[in-house]
Amino acid sequence: MFFAESPRNTSHDLRNFPPEDEGTVVMQVDPVQISGLAGPTYTLRDARPTRMRSLNAVIGRSLAGCVHVTSEAGGWIDYGLSGNQVQTHKPYLVTFDLTDPGAVVAAAAEILQCFGYVDILVNNAGISYRGTIMDTTVDVDKRVMETNYFGPVALTKALLPSMIKRRQGHIVAISSIQGKISIPFRSAYAASKHATQAFFDCLRAEMEQYEIEVTVISPGYIHTNLSVNAITADGSRYGVMDTTTAQGRSPVEVAHDVLAAVGKKKKDVILADLLPSLAIYLRTLAPGLFFSLMASRARKERKFKNC
Ligand SMILES: NC(=O)C1=CN([C@@H]2O[C@H](COP(=O)(O)OP(=O)(O)OC[C@H]3O[C@@H](n4cnc5c(N)ncnc54)[C@H](OP(=O)(O)O)[C@@H]3O)[C@@H](O)[C@H]2O)C=CC1
Numbered sequence: 001m002f003f004a005e006s007p008r009n010t011s012h013d014l015r016n017f018p019p020e021d022e023g024t025v026v027m028q029v030d031p032v033q034i035s036g037l038a039g040p041t042y043t044l045r046d047a048r049p050t051r052m053r054s055l056n057a058v059i060g061r062s063l064a065g066c067v068h069v070t071s072e073a074g075g076w077i078d079y080g081l082s083g084n085q086v087q088t089h090k091p092y093l094v095t096f097d098l099t100d101p102g103a104v105v106a107a108a109a110e111i112l113q114c115f116g117y118v119d120i121l122v123n124n125a126g127i128s129y130r131g132t133i134m135d136t137t138v139d140v141d142k143r144v145m146e147t148n149y150f151g152p153v154a155l156t157k158a159l160l161p162s163m164i165k166r167r168q169g170h171i172v173a174i175s176s177i178q179g180k181i182s183i184p185f186r187s188a189y190a191a192s193k194h195a196t197q198a199f200f201d202c203l204r205a206e207m208e209q210y211e212i213e214v215t216v217i218s219p220g221y222i223h224t225n226l227s228v229n230a231i232t233a234d235g236s237r238y239g240v241m242d243t244t245t246a247q248g249r250s251p252v253e254v255a256h257d258v259l260a261a262v263g264k265k266k267k268d269v270i271l272a273d274l275l276p277s278l279a280i281y282l283r284t285l286a287p288g289l290f291f292s293l294m295a296s297r298a299r300k301e302r303k304f305k306n307c
């Protein structure tokens with residue numbers, strides 16, 4: 001299993017994992033049994049920080065960074081095997097900028113050179129955004145699309161041929177509730193997540209003949225650094241931990257649910273509370289009412305933020 005992405009422009013061989021540098025996640029356990037991929041059973045361990053400086057820092061890594069995946073036998077990654085034949089691999093972290101197409105292709109080549117193939121690709125890295133459409137530069141729209149949409153698309157395309165050749169693989173896209181509904185002042189983010197949903201839905205249909213699974217996950221708020229790292233209308237960092245984010249689900253729980261969904265080969269999963277889930281139905285069944293609610297939300301927020 002390879003968990004895609006994170007930092008930038010350097011590669012770390014994690015044969016001596018965990019390294020000493022801060023920012024690396026070391027996880028302790030809560031074993032989750034995942035069955036799938038032509039029979040083998042994976043034992044994956046959940047993300048729990050032991051040497052992070054803050055929980056928030058863990059969140060980014062636990063969902064988006066290098067996830068430490070270990071076997072019961074104490075190795076690192078079990079894959080491609082069944083029964084007692086457990087072969088383990090230490091994680092190998094390839095770091096690259098998803099907005100750089102050349103770096104994405106090079107990273108995919110490096111991954112394939114290292115492991116020969118990828119069982120499960122989790123497209124998780126992402127960036128959010130806050131701003132009014134009128135104030136937002138197109139450069140900001142592009143940056144969000146490049147990170148959340150074109151980057152994962154490029155990485156997926158680079159790894160697909162090897163999956164097709166093996167007729168085996170599982171591609172996961174971490175989208176958002178905002179891939180299904182659009183809320184005001186999130187135009188670029190919601191657009192990138194809607195595009196993600198559409199692309200991976202098409203991919204699922206096209207990959208069925210090769211027995212490659214595609215799972216789109218749409219979480220509600222998660223307590224991560226997403227709002228802090230979000231960019232604003234002029235491209236600057238928002239830098240605020242929003243209450244909605246702070247009150248979101250634990251990333252450990254969400255990571256657990258993502259892995260469980262992969263194990264069950266789920267195609268489309270909403271990981272959210274009742275209200276966002278109902279909002280998706282409202283958008284479909286009573287769009288006029290949904291649009292009125294969103295307009296009222298925009299009015300209130302504009303008044304509150306004076307924008
Ligand atoms: N938190 C939430 O409320 C929700 C999050 N999600 C989705 O979950 C996913 C993970 O976000 P989350 O952990 O919450 O947010 P964080 O901001 O905490 O983490 C984002 C991660 O994405 C990586 N990243 C960002 N830009 C790039 C890039 N250009 N190239 C490579 N890596 C990059 C970051 O790496 P680095 O640290 O090196 O910058 C970081 O590891 C995102 O796709 C997000 O949209 C979905 C619904 C709700």
Ligand SMILES: CCCCCCCCCCCCCCCC(=O)OCC(=O)COP(=O)(O)O
Nearest residue numbers: 128129176177178219220221275276278279282
């Ligand atoms: C039948 C009754 C239905 C009532 C529905 C009322 C409509 C309520 C609107 C609810 C909006 C929920 C928005 C949820 C957004 C969300 O969970 O986003 C997840 C993210 O990706 C968060 O990113 P952000 O950067 O925005 O923090």
